[in-house]
Amino acid sequence: MKRLVVGIIAAAALGLTGCTATEPEAPTSYVEDAPEGSPVALNGALSVVDGKIVGQHGNPVTLRGMSLFWSQWDPQYYSRETVDWLVDDWKVTAVRAAIAAEGEDSALNHFDREIEKASTVIEAAEANGIYVVLDWHAHRNHPDEAEAFLTEIARRYGDLPNLIYEPFNEPLRDDVDWSRDVKPYHERMVAAIRAIDPDNVIILGTPSWSQDVDIAAQDPVMGENLGYTLHYYAGTHKEELRAKGDAALDAGLVLMITEFGIVNADGDGPIDMASSDLWWDWAEANDISWLNWSISNRDESSAALKPGTPPSGWSAEDLTESGTILRARLRAAAGFDED
Numbered sequence: 001m002k003r004l005v006v007g008i009i010a011a012a013a014l015g016l017t018g019c020t021a022t023e024p025e026a027p028t029s030y031v032e033d034a035p036e037g038s039p040v041a042l043n044g045a046l047s048v049v050d051g052k053i054v055g056q057h058g059n060p061v062t063l064r065g066m067s068l069f070w071s072q073w074d075p076q077y078y079s080r081e082t083v084d085w086l087v088d089d090w091k092v093t094a095v096r097a098a099i100a101a102e103g104e105d106s107a108l109n110h111f112d113r114e115i116e117k118a119s120t121v122i123e124a125a126e127a128n129g130i131y132v133v134l135d136w137h138a139h140r141n142h143p144d145e146a147e148a149f150l151t152e153i154a155r156r157y158g159d160l161p162n163l164i165y166e167p168f169n170e171p172l173r174d175d176v177d178w179s180r181d182v183k184p185y186h187e188r189m190v191a192a193i194r195a196i197d198p199d200n201v202i203i204l205g206t207p208s209w210s211q212d213v214d215i216a217a218q219d220p221v222m223g224e225n226l227g228y229t230l231h232y233y234a235g236t237h238k239e240e241l242r243a244k245g246d247a248a249l250d251a252g253l254v255l256m257i258t259e260f261g262i263v264n265a266d267g268d269g270p271i272d273m274a275s276s277d278l279w280w281d282w283a284e285a286n287d288i289s290w291l292n293w294s295i296s297n298r299d300e301s302s303a304a305l306k307p308g309t310p311p312s313g314w315s316a317e318d319l320t321e322s323g324t325i326l327r328a329r330l331r332a333a334a335g336f337d338e339d
């Protein structure tokens with residue numbers, strides 16, 4: 001939106017100075033502005049077609065990247081330099097801003113602060129020509145706050161090609177029903193976003209911490225460019241959860257893995273490489289994007305960074321075992337050596 005305003009001002013200035021241009025130049029498209037060869041330059045705006053997320057040329061697009069951690073706890077990584085580093089060194093094609101929406105020190109009570117964090121990450125992704133998932137990182141319904149936040153993001157960035165909305169990270173399991181509780185929430189969020197941004201992809205969460213995609217598939221939200229997130233932690237979730245994913249795919253849902261770990265569901269415990277490889281094979285075979293949890297320096301095994309790691313310039317010694325594996329996997333997927 002800012003760039004459009006600049007373009008209008010520039011066009012007005014041309015007229016005032018008596019330039020020979022007869023027509024104001026059309027605003028440069030955001031896709032053309034993306035760095036040459038970047039994921040956004042190559043794929044443009046995403047949409048949902050025939051059970052796949054596709055780019056503007058109709059080809060399936062698989063995004064691979066990293067989720068940032070709860071935004072209130074590791075804010076130093078909600079920075080341009082961290083996104084730059086993840087693009088330059090880790091070769092991510094997407095990042096996820098996990099905007100905290102639980103507890104007092106969150107977007108529920110610090111709207112402006114968290115909007116600024118989200119904006120920093122979205123603008124950093126735009127500058128690098130990668131995609132960005134804007135995740136309302138909640139486990140419980142906060143529809144008024146969610147709608148205010150998501151619509152402000154849509155107002156600021158809904159004209160970008162690289163923005164993906166995730167309006168409800170992980171609805172809980174007990175006493176939470178998809179059709180009764182979560183689907184109406186999403187219908188409200190989708191309507192609110194669509195009133196401002198008619199087209200960007202929206203990825204919906206389901207009960208049981210975004211595992212019940214098979215249940216959502218029986219009663220999906222109606223609308224354009226909608227998909228569903230499937231979250232897994234490889235040490236805990238195995239074939240049984242992939243079967244739920246297969247059921248959703250068979251029913252025609254589009255899936256994106258906006259969050260997963262190669263450890264246990266509590267974000268800790270040993271790395272399960274055998275299970276992780278099965279999950280990666282399944283995702284890649286189905287053109288399903290994946291974003292790993294998380295860019296964090298907490299003392300837990302899902303954190304990619306060791307305690308004290310700065311916002312960028314990470315050496316091999318700064319990375320945890322999980323971070324080392326993810327960096328290698330992302331670089332390999334992008335056609336680069338592990339080094």
Ligand code: MG
Pocket residue numbers: 158159160197198199200
């Ligand atoms: Mg849009």
